[in-house]
Amino acid sequence: MSKKIYVAYTGGTIGMRPSDAGYAPGDNLMGLLEEKLPADVMASLPEFDLYEYPQLIDSSNIRPDNWKQISSDIASRYDDYDGFVVLHGTDTMAYSCSMTSFMLQNLQKPVIFSGSQIPLCEARTDGLENFVGALTMAADDRIKEVCLYFNGRLLRGNRSRKLNAYLFDAFDSPNYHWLGRADIHVELNEALLWKPTARENFQLACSSDTHVGILQLFPGITAQWMESALNQPMDAFILRTYGTGNGPDGDQALLDTFAKATANGKLIVNLTQCHRGTVHQGSYAAGSALARAGIVGGLDTTTEAMFCKLHHLYSLGMSTEEVKGMLSISLAGEVSI
Known part of the structure; x- marks a missing residue:
């Protein structure tokens, strides 16, 4: 049976466009994807619905209220989709992955964060590969946790860190092995994947002011x-x-x-x-x-x-x-x- 994925576009570099002040969050991400991906390629991807947040943000502006919005969004649609992708800015993606993993404990479905170092509107963008890879991982029912997919690496979200601002290899998980790798073949290290021992436990409380x-x-x-x-x-x-x-x-x-x-x-x-x-x-x-x-x-x-x-x-x-x-x-x- 084909999988259906929910994609939440929160903002970040992947959908940014040039402005007088530099790159800024831009809308109509679906239009950009349709420009970049031929129809036959789009048809070969897992089926997905893309929801564009009304207030797109540069992730440098992330606040706890945004974490509550993302986790509540996934929780409200949890029964309707087989997996979830969150497109997010890279600067605070490791924080958002971590918070989502605590707010949505014992997931039985994949939640995959991704983004890009170069916007989709640019010729050398890494956003297409990251988007396609994240969709692929979100359709894999062996994954039951919050992960970060970037430049072919699948990392546990709450073990990830942004370690490079200039390379496509922006993220790593220094104290935990990669969960998987997408090269010619997609390979998962199943022994390292998180295995929930109880039913879903969603705790969406998230104070607006940090503690x-x-x-x-x-x-x-x-x-x-x-x-x-x-x-x-x-x-x-x-x-x-x-x-x-x-x-x-x-x-x-x-x-x-x-x-x-x-x-x-x-x-x-x-x-x-x-x-x-x-x-x-x-x-x-x-x-x-x-x-x-x-x-x-x-x-x-x-x-x-x-x-x-x-x-x-x-x-x-x-x-x-x-x-x-x-x-x-x-x-x-x-x-x-």
Whole structure:
């Protein structure tokens, strides 16, 4: 039986057109596709319906309300389609993939994010291959999770990161193997695909105001600077540290600042600044000092996935202690246990 795919065009480079201020989101994406793809090629693709969001956005402008719109859109059409494609800007695609994976847990159908580095209106666009590949993956019923398809790679959405602004190989998943590859043949690594163990669990709550801030250690950082940052009205902070989760253990004032914040109910999660690797706060004394200050290790989760996981859990009304207990639990394949 032929598959039917729902395509949500949210904006992003793939549909952009030139303007006086540079590329800007453009409408009538279906018209562009029909210009670029011959009728016989279009007919060979999985059947799809394309819905163009009324307010198209450059993904640099993404906000939590957009995540709620995307996930609610898919949930409302879930029974009517066999798979879903979300066309999205590349700059924050890893965030949106991650949030969608938490809001639409235990999917039994594929949700594939994609986009392009060069708009469809240009001769050298990568948008056609990405669009066709995403449609192909969205018609594969072996996939039951949120993925990102780009330049022939199929990645788990909440493991993906944008690592290059200039190459077609824009995305990778540094701490998890690719789920598949589209070359002459489409190959999936079925052993790595997420296997839901329960029925669909859609939790569409998504606070409009973010609960999470992101901080990064740098040489010479001061306790005064950190105290000012931690006083911002956030429930949780991601602290991007050195190596396997290390920080300046010789700065007692800074450690006291962390300890004061965590004692006052702020959740601080330790993630490495490195592209690959996991946080082990006990490997070095510099990491153990952070643990004693109440900072919690985030293992090998990406910054994007942890940001969205924390926002999701707080949006559900969980307390900081409840959220802390969920950090080492894999909700949608976002962390290695």
